[in-house]
Amino acid sequence: MIKHHPSADILIDFAAGTLPVAQAACVSAHLNYCDCCRGSTEQLQSIGGVLMEQLVPVAVSESVLDSILARLDEPVPLSFIQQRVRHRRVDLPGLLNRIINGDFSQLAWKRVTRSLSVSHLQTGDDQREFALYRIAAGGNIPNHRHGGAEMTLVLEGGFSDELGTYHPGDFVFRDASDVHAPTAIDGEECICLAVLDAPLQFTSWQYRWLNPFLQLQAG
Numbered sequence: 001m002i003k004h005h006p007s008a009d010i011l012i013d014f015a016a017g018t019l020p021v022a023q024a025a026c027v028s029a030h031l032n033y034c035d036c037c038r039g040s041t042e043q044l045q046s047i048g049g050v051l052m053e054q055l056v057p058v059a060v061s062e063s064v065l066d067s068i069l070a071r072l073d074e075p076v077p078l079s080f081i082q083q084r085v086r087h088r089r090v091d092l093p094g095l096l097n098r099i100i101n102g103d104f105s106q107l108a109w110k111r112v113t114r115s116l117s118v119s120h121l122q123t124g125d126d127q128r129e130f131a132l133y134r135i136a137a138g139g140n141i142p143n144h145r146h147g148g149a150e151m152t153l154v155l156e157g158g159f160s161d162e163l164g165t166y167h168p169g170d171f172v173f174r175d176a177s178d179v180h181a182p183t184a185i186d187g188e189e190c191i192c193l194a195v196l197d198a199p200l201q202f203t204s205w206q207y208r209w210l211n212p213f214l215q216l217q218a219g
């Protein structure tokens, strides 16, 4: 049973197509688990369609049609998520689908601490980090803050923090002011999809030396 969902504002932006592509991918992955949010999104898209039909048409130049047709040859967003493996970019077609379906077999993981590994993926959104976090059973991500918003979707296992406990399909949003230390529930490894406006910044003195390393990995 999914208990944690995107806010109405996030769903409205998603339905309107105005969410940044990396965040849209995270919300889309949540909809894969959540009938409730999928129904809400379909309703919002219907409302958006009705509102569009009521707009008064405005004449545009012919170059607008040309520029739209030219974009038909561009890759579909997220159809090719990339990963950098040993300084090479590797195209992984359909990776998002495989991740949502629990297949993490082709990912390259970087160990950050004894309990935490990270797999950074490229989505074409240079403003955001899109990564999988793997936390060992009972392990934690050290206390950290964010330089911006953080979206997290649990894919396997579960974790808890100061505000709750989260299981597969649960969606968690934290803003820049939040400091927390997610801990994987006992007995099961936790794998999450995370979209960050800026790399994590560990706040406890034992782990602060890792911050430059995290920022390098996000590039």
Ligand SMILES: [Zn+2]
Binding pocket: 002, 004, 005, 006, 030, 034, 036, 037, 038
């Ligand atoms: Zn939901």
